[in-house]
Every structure is written in structure tokens, then in C-alpha cells.
Amino acid sequence: MPFKILEKKELVPTIHLMEISAPQIANKAMPGQFIMLRIDEPGERIPLTIADFDREKGTITMIFQAVGKTTMKLSNLETGDELLDLIGPLGNPAHIEKFGTVVMVGGGVGVAPVFPQARAFTEAGNKVISIIGARSSNLLLWEDRMREVSDHIHITTDDGTKGHHGFVTDIVKKILEDKTAVDRVVAIGPPVMMRAVAGVTRPFNVKTIVSLNSIMVDGTGMCGACRVLVGNETKFACVDGPEFDAHLVDFTLLMNRLAMYQPEEKVALEKYKCDREGCIC
């Protein structure tokens, strides 16, 4: 069954929003879960986190960055186009309960999956302190939506064009050093950022959860492509995660595995661009 794109827009340069009609997935989706999608018959399957869902409208929303061939191809679709297949919701929902004070950290496109969790933590009666960061102010995502679901919000930019000039970890550290009672930290973003957040919270012994974006093929526990090492045990991010205790994750292995197909991804992207733009190389 094809899945219709009801809305598609570029939120900030290279980062796109896509709302898709998928009533059965919307009906069961929970914060923290993801879908696997395929654009067309010869296309690869890619995982995307569900950034929002509307059970009444029967829609799910994904936010993605156009970085490789498939995400670039996805970004070139428009409202009214259809996707060949979509499966989900996959993965375990985020663990939401009343912990007390929860610090939500979102970096880059990672702000999108942080949003439904921040909303759910607020609805569960937590005090939510959000920290969202980007390289520059024009790449900041969903500041308005994050503000709506947070008690406090901090902005950081690497180049200082908005908020704190520096990294999200600087604010996490300051909050913990100020002796703010923090019961849980959730960090979603580039692996290097999640590793840095884990490094900051470890000495303070604050439970920290990260969502791992490992390479996936089937998303249902059969292929082993998404394997990660957590507490020296092999886990599959798709069925055991995607969320894990940040203090137990082997981030070096995660990053090495994510880089494994970079040469092939580069060639595929260049070929796609050439085919689309008709270059003569």
C-alpha cells in the first residue's frame, strides 16, 4: 500500500519535515519509536525516528537531514507524492514516567526525536529542562515547539550566533555543577555529542539515556546490521533499543560501524546527483 505525503517542507537548510498518511502506525506510535521506509522498488530501506504523530488525523511526521543518496532522494519528493512502503512503529518506546527533573538534550536533527519525549515527560508531571543546539542559528530546529513543552529552554550554537556560544555539553555541565537536582538526562543527536554528554553526566552519576542511530537493514532483529555493544554485551539497536544507558554504550564501535560504508555512500550520492542533474563526468 503506498503512503501519501501530506506535507513536505524544508525547515532549515538540508533538514526536511515530511508528514505522511499512515493511520495504523499513527495509532500505535509512541515517543522513541521509529519506522523503516523505502521510496521505491530499487531503493534501500532506511530508519527514521517518528518526530510526531496525530492519531486523529492518522499521520506521522518525520524530520530528516539530506545527507546521503536516499535522504537526498526523499528530500526531492513533494506533497502529494507517495512512498512505496513504510513499516512501524518499530523499536521500544521511550521509558516515560514521573522521575522529577528531566534534562532533554537535542543536537542538530536530534531535536526532532527529543520533542515527543519532552512533551511526554511534561505530560507525566516532570520538570523538563531542554537544551537544543546547532552549528549556527539558521540550523536551529523546532525552538518554538520545544519551548511549548519545556519548563526552561537553553539554546547553544557552535558559532555563537544564538544563545550560548559553545556546545550543549557546556550547559549540561553547568546545570549539574550548579547542583540542580537532575533525575534523568536524555540526549539525542550525533554520536560524538551523545558520547560527550555521557562523559559529562558520568561523574555526577545521573542516569543518561541515548537513542542510537546505527545502520539498519530490516529493523526487526534479523540482519544484525544494527549491532552495538552495551555493557560489553551485543545488542541490536532495532529490537533491544534504540534507547540505551549512555554510560554503557561503546561509542567508538558505534562510530566505526557508522563509517563502514562511507566510500560506497559517497559514490552512490555522486551518481544520484549526476543522474538527476545530467552531468557529463
Ligand code: FES
Ligand atoms: S536492523 Fe537488522 S537486526 Fe537490527
